[in-house]
Amino acid sequence: MPFVNVRITRDGVTREQKAQVIAEITETLQRVLGKAPEYAHIVIEEIDTDNWGYAGVTTTEYRKSQPS
Template identity: 80%
Template sequence: MPFVHVQITRDGTTREQKAQVIAEITETLQRILGKDPILTHIVIDEIDTDNWGWQGETTTVIRSR
C-alpha cells in the first residue's frame, strides 16, 4: 500500500491543483511501479509560510523581500 506525503507551503494552491497532484502521483505509481490505485494514499499538508524556513529565516520573511 503506497503512502505518499506531500508538504507544500500554504500560498494559494487551488483545490483543482491539489486534485491534479493526487491524480498524477497515483497514476505515476501505477504506471511505473504497478501499484494499485485503490491501495494508494496521497496526503497533502499545507504548511503556513511562518512555519517553514531555511537559512535561518521563515519563508514569509524570505518572500517579502
C-alpha cells in the same frame, strides 16, 4: 499499499491543483511500480509560511525580501 506525503506551503494552491497532484502521483505509482490506484494513499499537508523556514528565516520573511 503506497503512502505518499506531500508538504507544501499554504499560499494560493487551489483545490483543483491539489486534485491534479493527487491524480498524477497515483498514476505514477501505477505506471512505474504497478501499484493499484485504489490502494494508493496521497496526503497533502499545507504548512503556513511562518512555520516553514530556510536560509535562516521563515518563508514569509524570505519572500518579502525577494524582488516581485
